[in-house]
Amino acid sequence: MSRVLTLPDAEVQQQSSPRGRRAPVVSLAIISVFVLVGIFAPLLSPADPYEQTLRLRFRPPVWEERGSWAHPLGTDRLGRDVLTRIMWGSRISLAAGVLTVLLASAVGAAIGLVAGYYGGRIDAGLMRVTDATLSFPVILLALILAVTVGPSFTNVVIAIAVILWARYARVIRSQVLTLMELDFIAQARLAGAGGWRIITRHLLPNTLNTLVVLVTLQVGYVIIVEASLSFLGAGIPPPTPAWGSMIAEGRDVVTSAWWVSMFPGLAILLVVLAFNLLGDWLRDTLDPKLRQL
Amino acid sequence: MSRPDSVPGNGRPLLEVTDLTKHFNVRRGMLGRSTGLVRAVDSISFGLEAGTTLGLVGESGCGKTTTSKLILGLERPTAGAIHFGGRDVLAHDREARRDYRRSVQAVFQDPFASLDPRMRVATIVAEPLVINAEMDVSTRHRRVAELLDLVGLPERAATLYPHEFSGGQRQRIAIARALALSPRLVVLDEPVSALDVSIRAQILNLLTDLQTRLGVSYLFIAHDLAAVAHMSHTIAVMYLGKIVEYGDAETVALAPKHPYTRALFAAALPIDLDAPRDDVTVTGEVPSPLNPPSGCRFHTRCPFVMPHCVTEEPALRIEAGRQVACHLYGSTP
Amino acid sequence: MSAAVIDVRNLQTHIVTRWGTIKAVDGVSFALREAETLGLVGESGSGKSMTCLSIVRLVPRPAARIVGGQVRLDGDDLLAKTDTEMQQIRGRRVAMILQDPMSSLNPVFSIGMQMREPLAMYHGLRGGAVRARAAELLASVRIPSPEARLRAFPHQLSGGMRQRVVGAMAIAGPPRLLIADEPTTSLDLTIQAQYLGLLKELQARHRFAMVFVTHNLGIVARTCDRVAVMYAGRVVEIGPVRRLFTTPSHPYTQALLASIPRFGVRQARLTAIAGQPPDLATLPAGCAFAPRCPHALDRCVTEAPPETAVGPAHTTRCWLNVPA
Secondary structure (H helix, E strand, O other), X not given: OOOOOOOOXXXXXXXXXOOOOOOOHHHHHHHHHHHHHHXXXXXXXXXXXXXXXXXXXXXXOOOOOOOOOOOOOOEOOOOOEHHHHHHHHHHHHHXXXXXXXXXXXXXXXXXXXXXXHHOXXXXXXXXHHHHHHHOOOHHHHHHHHHHHOOOOHHHHHHHHHHXXXXXXXXXXXXXXXXXHOOHHHHHHHHOOOOXXXXXXXXXXXXXXXXXXXXXXXXXXXXXXXXXXXXXXXXXXXXXXXXXXXXXXXXXXXXXXXXXXXXXXXXXXXXXXXXXXXXXXXXXXXXXXXXXXX | OOOOOOOOOOOOOOEEEEEEEEEEEEEEOOOOEEEEEEEEEEEEEEEEOOOOEEEEEOOOOOOHHXXXXXXXXXXXXXXXXXXXXXXXXXXXXXXXXXXHHHHEEEEOOOOOOOOOOOOOHHHHHHHHHHHHOOOOHHXXXXXXXXXXXXXXXXXXXXXXXXXXXXXXHHHHHHHHHHHOOOOOEEEEEOOOOOXXXXXXXXXXXXXXXXXHHHOOEEEEEOOXXXXXXXXXXXXXXXXXXXXXXXXXXXXXXXXXXXXXHHHHHHHOOOOOOOOOOOOOOOOOXXXXXXXXXXOOOOOOOOOOOOHHHHHOOOOOEEEOOEEEOOXXXXXXX | OOOOOEEEEEEEEEEEEOOEEEEEEEEEEEEEOOOOEEEEEOOXXXXXXXXHHXXXXXXXXXXXXXXXXXXXXXXXXXXXXXXXXXXXXXXXXXXXXXXXXXXXXXXXXOHHXXXXXXXXXXXXXXXXXXXXXXXXXXXXOOOOOHHHHOOOOHHHOOHHHHHXXXXXXXXXXXXXXXXXXXXXXXXXXXXXHHHHHHHHHHHHHHOOEEEEEEOOHHHHHHHOOEEEEEEOOEEEEEEEHHHHHHOOOOHHHHHHHHHOOOOOOOOOOOOOOXXXXXXXXXXXXXXXXXXXXXXXXXXXXXXXXXXXXXEOOEEEEXXXXXXX
């Protein structure tokens, strides 16, 4: 059974340099490092993230005068080691990112699949709810939750997920609408398949590519939102090390003790960039049609 | 292949369609008010004998796709009756409907859209069996191998994915799946139009062979009139939801009577350079099915239009061995 | 013998893919006089569309490149032109009609606005003159109420109408060569018949040469003067329509003609061609059709056959036709 090669259409623009084909090694490396560091933080970190040593407050990073290898990236206003807190903060950020996105995507995809498959009033109703949700600001909801129920990790995840699912619902639904036009769905019906079977065995597997891309691209977004919430004091409460609150704590001394805000900020930058690049590569590899995402 | 002169059975056609009608509401506005009616299929009747092929031809908007969906049960008719093997398919008998579902399958035009790209061939072909038949896994495997063999594919095709096959091979897979439940009728909706010319003959031959071997009937829809004439025993020509000519395939193809059929076959451009050309052409575009012309729907484009045609819709009448709906012919039977 | 309007000699276009370099167009040659129509027949992968794109130098870069040959339009080699010069030639001296009228027309502009561009660019018309000329062109392709149609948008027209609009834009030049790539494939049969009639009428009036790409041999039989059959990038047979259809020399042509169902000839089975269309990345050394040819010789597998004459203006590439 030979592989049949047909000529590309005149409209298809072939890129001669396989831009999307080289695996994003750097991004994967960065993500792996942060994941491993997060998992093994208790073993790897040079100090205790909560230990306050007030006489060591605002020590600069090792390459400056007064810096030492005991605190390579310096200390904060309570004498806590910045590097340790960044490593521990990795757990928070990544966990928040991944959990939120998984929760939102599961709910959103389910709603998108159902809306797209059944159409009619079910679709109309679900989409009205989706649209309303899409227009609700995440930060505001999280702040409300923080004020009413109190800030916590769980609240952050819920606050973000409760808004984020709508994005998935929209995207998955439009994919489903396209898939429904294809004959193999009609064929499944002719074979006697009911809604459940068509949704789970035919529609869902064909939307996985899109889901994977969207999930990857959104992790970065969620990490930034979580950091923003923590920065505002509505996210992970102190003294738990979270990159956002670390930045907040260094706000007043940003000109003098710049390392307190800078390094957590850098960590956020690297992780989000890595996830975005990974997501781009996945999108180019798996489904170039998603280029507008 | 000789046409079956006498068809075994109880004398009734396998599929009998009577006054089948399907109207669609056109909805506009946010509240979805109905602003018009598309008479996609308007009171058509035909029969299909077991083991034979009925060819359905017509251009866009004629209703042949809707007809096939009605036959397949993918749409419910607005009016009319469908009898299959003597039983009323539209009755509320769940078992009759389920039996009908198993007995009627389809092969569609696009070989790239009719197979789930994420499933292996074995899963695709076995799906109807998994849903409908109480078969254990090993029996199913055997049946899948049998079906692949029937359509001329090697056994190892079962483990591969659709994208590893060419268009013609994918249509074979689609045919194998359609035959899984041993249906008595297969609706072929443009089965070879998307295939290369050199592959079409292979697939058409396969379909012919399967009909001879399995006695399966076909509803063959295509715009390639020569292919339809070749494959069919009977031909029905549709225009704007109505059947305008209906009869034995050879009769209709070689000596069409209805002006539309004549124009259609004249436009078909046979490759025989010296074939006599019927010089009937039609002008203008197909009218919108939202607003079909009064009287005979074809009168706006007919080169032989008479005053009578504008006011009165012609019924199907017998003329020279087939039925024609045209005021030029026949006396009311 | 009058001069050729279009003279393609040994045109070669290669495409670089991840499976290797494909010779999409491998030494294609043909010539056409005024008001002469060539049917370019072939299946997917035959190179017929790429040949057309090569003539107007619109091959998808950077993967595809024209690597050799000449394309002489009234003696002028198009392959030697600069991009700027080609821009002046396309649409004016050479026009193209593609299969899908919906993608040939910009959906967000009215017909009039779309026609304005080439008329202003190539003929320097302005204002009212543009509108008048556009209406005139629409009338020449038999579009009713042309003035009103100028304000219409593509989606408001039927497929047949859109193809006529595309046709109107194509003859604005008027062109010396019109390339029609499957222009009627997406149209209904009766509309197709009207459109083919229209093309012939326009050709008689403007005397342009026409290359008509199709896989439908019936259309070729009725509308073309000459026909070139392509397989795997090469022209395997080319000649006058009547000769080719009645006495085809190449086994592929013979097999194609035999595999098509015919009216009035009762056949139990069609004569099918065995095998699959070729994989262009792994073509055999000799004749590309050899794997499927019922008459293949040993020589066919290793050596590519040369072009041999089998009649007046009728040549083929087949060892069976080469005198021993």
